[in-house]
Amino acid sequence: MRRALITGISGQDGSYLAELLLAEGYDVAGIVRQPVDQDLPHLGHVRDRLTLLHGDLLEPGTLRDALGAVRPHELYHLAAPTFVPTSWEDPGLILAAIAGATAELLGAARRLDPEMRVFVATSSEIFGDSGESPQHERSPMRPRSPYGVAKLAAHGLVGALRAHFGTHVVSGILFNHESPRRPAHFLPRKVTRGAAAIALGLQEELVLGDLRAVRDWSHAADVMRGAWLALQAPQAGDYVLASGRGRTVGELVDAAFAAAGVDPEGRVRVDPAFVRAPEATPPVGDPSHARSALGWEPAITFEAMIAEMVSADLAELRAQA
Ligand SMILES: C[C@H]1O[C@H](OP(=O)(O)OP(=O)(O)OC[C@H]2O[C@@H](n3cnc4c(=O)[nH]c(N)nc43)[C@H](O)[C@@H]2O)[C@@H](O)[C@@H](O)C1=O
Numbered sequence: 292m293r294r295a296l297i298t299g300i301s302g303q304d305g306s307y308l309a310e311l312l313l314a315e316g317y318d319v320a321g322i323v324r325q326p327v328d329q330d331l332p333h334l335g336h337v338r339d340r341l342t343l344l345h346g347d348l349l350e351p352g353t354l355r356d357a358l359g360a361v362r363p364h365e366l367y368h369l370a371a372p373t374f375v376p377t378s379w380e381d382p383g384l385i386l387a388a389i390a391g392a393t394a395e396l397l398g399a400a401r402r403l404d405p406e407m408r409v410f411v412a413t414s415s416e417i418f419g420d421s422g423e424s425p426q427h428e429r430s431p432m433r434p435r436s437p438y439g440v441a442k443l444a445a446h447g448l449v450g451a452l453r454a455h456f457g458t459h460v461v462s463g464i465l466f467n468h469e470s471p472r473r474p475a476h477f478l479p480r481k482v483t484r485g486a487a488a489i490a491l492g493l494q495e496e497l498v499l500g501d502l503r504a505v506r507d508w509s510h511a512a513d514v515m516r517g518a519w520l521a522l523q524a525p526q527a528g529d530y531v532l533a534s535g536r537g538r539t540v541g542e543l544v545d546a547a548f549a550a551a552g553v554d555p556e557g558r559v560r561v562d563p564a565f566v567r568a569p570e571a572t573p574p575v576g577d578p579s580h581a582r583s584a585l586g587w588e589p590a591i592t593f594e595a596m597i598a599e600m601v602s603a604d605l606a607e608l609r610a611q612a
Pocket residue numbers: 372373374375376413414415416465466467468476477478479481498499500501502504505506540565566567
């Protein structure tokens with residue numbers, strides 16, 4: 292039986308990946324920062340089939356211990372601070388938690404078992420002012436946030452170790468990916484939750500930042516299937532996992548309000564507090580390599596994803612009322 296270890300198993304991505312790996316017949320273990328007996332809402336339905344271990348990105352020894360205890364065939368490193376705006380507050384901590392922890396895990400994995408396959412979740416934020424859109428695996432990388440810089444360091448480490456040791460390590464360059472399990476401070480969940488609350492008469496308006504900003508949104512379950520496929524391929528490489536289509540924040544708002552059955556007119560207000568510096572290069576991914584090398588095809592459309600999120604938000608809000 293193949294064993295997999297997932298860092299960040301209790302988050303959006305980790306929980307979808309855990310479900311996929313269990314369905315594929317893996318023995319699945321995961322690292323969580325919380326005490327392992329704590330409530331982990333995304334894992335409720337599969338929790339008794341998982342082995343959970345404690346580990347903290349800022350305490351490298353805990354990661355090495357967990358890796359040594361599980362000795363997985365496949366390691367998926369998904370854990371990281373993920374909200375880009377807060378990365379400005381403490382760049383040192385972000386570098387340590389993202390680049391430092393990735394370096395620890397890559398080093399420990401190779402020393403433990405050079406055959407171990409490792410997937411590292413990096414980000415479209417590595418491209419920043421790339422000057423090229425859509426972006427592919429060889430597009431210029433000029434990150435504009437401490438988060439992007441830290442993810443680029445992780446991406447660079449993966450490439451350097453793969454070239455030096457010939458190990459099967461992969462950087463998954465993940466563009467925005469969402470689901471009903473996404474925390475509400477990220478835009479899509481904030482919008483679907485707001486549209487649902489307005490539809491139920493619980494909220495008057497939705498307060499957002501720049502409506503013209505562009506993102507390339509996919510469903511987290513599709514992106515995690517791409518992560519798994521990347522470790523099954525005969526050759527290791529880096530893969531952009533994205534839909535290939537850019538949409539504005541305004542388009543996302545329209546889709547969510549339509550799914551909730553309300554007119555967004557007069558319901559959306561822009562507050563400069565949520566507006567970020569404009570981006571010269573729209574972050575849109577070119578997933579051609581993942582499609583041709585891995586046979587990766589997203590199964591869930593943008594519209595279906597937004598409808599799923601709105602319907603989950605309506606159900607949650609009704610249950611709370
Ligand atoms: C790939 C990348 O994806 C995510 O990072 P993000 O793109 O920063 O995600 P977000 O959902 O916070 O922002 C999306 C866009 O929406 C705009 N926007 C407008 N109004 C609001 C607003 O009110 N809130 C937020 N959060 N964003 C807003 C905002 O300016 C931006 O243009 C993370 O998973 C990250 O870990 C990662 O790697």
